[in-house]
Amino acid sequence: MQLKYLRDKKVLEQLNLSKVILEHIERDIQLCEKELDDDSESIITASRYEWISKIINDSYYKKNKQSKSTSDKIDKVVTNRWLALPIFAIIMFFVYYISVTTIGDIVTVWTNDVLVSECIVEPLRAWMESINTAGWLIGLIVDGIVSGVGSVIGFVPQMFVLFLMLCILEDCGYMARVAFIMDRIFRRFGLSGKSFIPMLISSGCGVPGIMASRTIEQDRDRKMTIMTTTFIPCGAKMPIVALMAGAVFGGAAWVAPSAYFVGVAAVIISGIILKKIKPFAGEPAPFVMELPAYHRPTVKNVLRGTWERGWSFIKKAGTVITLSSIFVWFTSSYGFTDAGFGAVKNMDHSVLASIGLGLAFLFRPIGFGNWQASVATVLGLVAKEEVVGVFGTLYAVAGDALELVE
Numbered sequence: 001m002q003l004k005y006l007r008d009k010k011v012l013e014q015l016n017l018s019k020v021i022l023e024h025i026e027r028d029i030q031l032c033e034k035e036l037d038d039d040s041e042s043i044i045t046a047s048r049y050e051w052i053s054k055i056i057n058d059s060y061y062k063k064n065k066q067s068k069s070t071s072d073k074i075d076k077v078v079t080n081r082w083l084a085l086p087i088f089a090i091i092m093f094f095v096y097y098i099s100v101t102t103i104g105d106i107v108t109v110w111t112n113d114v115l116v117s118e119c120i121v122e123p124l125r126a127w128m129e130s131i132n133t134a135g136w137l138i139g140l141i142v143d144g145i146v147s148g149v150g151s152v153i154g155f156v157p158q159m160f161v162l163f164l165m166l167c168i169l170e171d172c173g174y175m176a177r178v179a180f181i182m183d184r185i186f187r188r189f190g191l192s193g194k195s196f197i198p199m200l201i202s203s204g205c206g207v208p209g210i211m212a213s214r215t216i217e218q219d220r221d222r223k224m225t226i227m228t229t230t231f232i233p234c235g236a237k238m239p240i241v242a243l244m245a246g247a248v249f250g251g252a253a254w255v256a257p258s259a260y261f262v263g264v265a266a267v268i269i270s271g272i273i274l275k276k277i278k279p280f281a282g283e284p285a286p287f288v289m290e291l292p293a294y295h296r297p298t299v300k301n302v303l304r305g306t307w308e309r310g311w312s313f314i315k316k317a318g319t320v321i322t323l324s325s326i327f328v329w330f331t332s333s334y335g336f337t338d339a340g341f342g343a344v345k346n347m348d349h350s351v352l353a354s355i356g357l358g359l360a361f362l363f364r365p366i367g368f369g370n371w372q373a374s375v376a377t378v379l380g381l382v383a384k385e386e387v388v389g390v391f392g393t394l395y396a397v398a399g400d401a402l403e404l405v406e
Contacts, residue, residue, distance in 0.1 A: 037081055038081060039184060041187065042184070069293065070294065071173075071291075071293040071294045074294060075177065075291070078174070078177055079177055079180060079181060081184075084177075084181040085181065085185075088178055088181060089257075089261070091169070091174075092257055092260055092261075093253075093254075093257045095162065095165040095166065095169070095257075096162070096253075096256035096257040096260060097253045097256070097257070098161065098165060099158055099159075099161040099162035099164075099165055099256070100158055100162070100238075100241070100242055100245060100253075100255075100256040101245075101253045101256070103161055104157055104158035104159075104160075104161040104162065104242075105158065105242075107157035107158070107161070108154055108155055108157050108158050108242065111153070111154045111156070111157055112150075112154035115154075116146075116150035116153070116154055117150075120146060120150065121142060121146055121147060121150065124141070124142055124146060125138060125142045128141070128142065136333075136343070139329065139333060140326065140329055140330075143329060144325050144326055144328070144329025144330070145322055145325050145326060145329075147325075149321055149322055149325055153314070154239075155238060155239035155242055155243075156310065156313065156314065158238060158239075158242055159238050159239075159309075159310055159313060160306060160310045162203075162238065163305070163306045163309040163310055164302065164306045166200075166203060167297070167301070167302045167305035167306050167309075168297045168302055170200075170305070171297035171298060171301050171302055171305070172294055172295060172296070172297050173291070173292045173293065173294045173295060174294075175200060176289065176291050176292055177291060178196065178200075179193050179194075179196040179197060179200075179287075179289060180193065180287075180289060180291065182196045183196070183287045185268070186268075186271065186284070187284055187287075189268045189271035189272050189275065190224065190271045190272065190274060190275030190280065190284060191221070191224060191225070191228070191267070191268075191271045191284060192216065192218070192221045192225075192284035192287050193287035193289070194216050194221060194225070194287055195213075195216070195221065195224070195225040195228070195229070195267075198210065198213045198216075198225050198229050199225075199228075199229050199232045199267065202229045202230065202232040202234055203232055203233065203234060206229065206230045206232075206234045209229045209230075209232070209234075210226050210229055210230070213225040213226045213229065218284070220279075220280055220284075221284050223279075223280065224271065224274055224280055227270065227274065228266075228267045228270045228271060228274075229267075231263045231264075231266040231267050231270065232260070232263045232264070232267070233259050233260055233263050234384070237259070237384050239387075240384065240387050241255065241256050241259045242256070243391075324379060324390065325390075328352065328375070328379070328390050331350060331351040331352035331355070332347050332350045332351075332352040332353070333347075333350065334350060334351060335349045335350040335351050335353070335354070336351075337349065348371075352371075352375055353371050355371075355375065356370075356371025356372065356374045356375040357371045357374075359371075359374040359375070359378060360374045362374070363377060372390075372391070375390060376390040376391055
């Protein structure tokens with residue numbers, strides 16, 4: 001009964017105890033948690049494992065009793081109740097700092113300014129003009145397809161660096177500890193530690209993250225995970241984060257990590273709200289996970305994981321974004337004039353501008369009510385990375401973030 005009092009408040013409610021007794025029990029629970037430096041659920045679990053270990057140790061004899069392993073010593077620090085979250089925050093800051101602000105940014109700038117713009121766009125335009133290609137075809141291929149897809153592909157180096165860093169953390173065993181750490185937090189807000197694995201997968205792409213939620217046994221936890229997983233910034237959102245960081249915040253290093261932690265905060269807030277709705281009420285299922293020993297990441301596993309995540313983005317850029325770029329180029333280059341339907345010199349008179357102006361009032365309250373931003377936002381519902389591709393096509397400038405925002 002004492003265990004039930006300690007872990008399940010509903011049992012106390014059924015006993016109809018006086019307010020004084022309930023306060024006394026709650027005070028004892030808090031005192032116990034403070035003294036043992038852990039939450040009640042973890043205390044019960046640890047006590048049970050300690051009891052099991054005692055029985056096992058009394059049942060057999062080990063010739064060479066080993067001291068604590070290196071993994072155990074590291075876990076004493078990285079899974080500490082007070083140090084775990086600051087350590088996780090620092091690690092994620094450096095992951096995003098390296099991938100978005102330093103190494104990833106250097107390669108992305110070179111890809112946008114040199115590879116796409118100087119080595120592909122301008123030579124291709126000059127060659128097509130030299131063979132007397134029709135102006136509309138030059139516009140379609142150079143300003144439409146190449147500029148649109150190129151503006152998105154330019155951010156691929158940043159994503160590959162990010163995926164590389166995350167795969168290293170996964171392969172060395174640290175991310176398994178993060179799932180254990182986050183379980184303590186998630187449980188307070190109605191989510192399970194099992195939800196973290198789909199959320200981790202969603203950092204590459206939201207769709208496989210949602211698919212991974214199927215492994216969660218309890219229906220309530222599974223549905224809550226599916227509804228909250230997409231708040232985690234995925235690879236498709238990385239070009240948008242990088243674009244905003246460079247154009248609006250002057251390339252500040254804190255922008256990308258903040259996007260990640262805002263996503264986690266959105267997950268927690270959503271968990272609090274959903275927990276109050278009847279279909280999602282109740283306590284999450286217990287989370288049991290065997291923590292693997294720390295080990296050196298294998299090059300093969302890391303590179304394979306990085307390539308699989310990056311390649312899925314590249315394939316999308318070669319299909320969905322290409323078609324979107326053609327649509328945006330055509331509708332922004334043609335419109336209805338006094339002479340009828342035809343090419344327009346000013347994009348403000350195009351078909352796309354008319355559509356965008358019709359939608360602009362929806363976005364004016366949040367500060368970007370021009371038709372270009374409205375069109376990019378709506379097309380971003382199809383694929384998030386299309387936002388950058390649309391701007392790249394509209395302005396026919398690969399990676400000029402400042403001009404895109406203006």
